Amino acid sequence: MKVLFTRAFRAIVPSTEIGSASRQKHRERDVWQRRFWERSLCDRDEVNHYLDYIHYNPVKHGLVACPHQWKYSSFWRYVEKGMYAENWGCCGDRQEPKPPDFRNIEHLTGE
Numbered sequence: 881m882k883v884l885f886t887r888a889f890r891a892i893v894p895s896t897e898i899g900s901a902s903r904q905k906h907r908e909r910d911v912w913q914r915r916f917w918e919r920s921l922c923d924r925d926e927v928n929h930y931l932d933y934i935h936y937n938p939v940k941h942g943l944v945a946c947p948h949q950w951k952y953s954s955f956w957r958y959v960e961k962g963m964y965a966e967n968w969g970c971c972g973d974r975q976e977p978k979p980p981d982f983r984n985i986e987h988l989t990g991e
């Protein structure tokens with residue numbers, strides 16, 4: 881998937897328009913982040929766990945206090961589908977959010 885996407889991307893976007901000087905120095909002209917690699921998810925539970933990780937990531941990085949506050953998230957689309965409660969991961973009136981446990985996949989996400 882990465883190879884096909886990168887080839888198609890390079891055909892459309894000139895390499896001079898891609899990336900910072902640092903990325904060009906390291907010959908990283910593509911759209912992929914360093915240490916990014918694709919991974920097949922085997923079942924619905926694994927997909928859901930990664931969705932949780934993605935939706936909680938803005939909280940983990942201190943951008944918002946709760947997943948529902950991150951306006952760029954797909955979180956609300958999943959709420960509309962009934963896959964999440966509106967208050968999933970919400971810190972409510974607690975001072976500190978209580979993050980889900982992602983230790984089993986964090987080494988796979990480059991974080």
Ligand SMILES: [Zn+2]
Nearest residue numbers: 946970971972
């Ligand atoms: Zn909240």
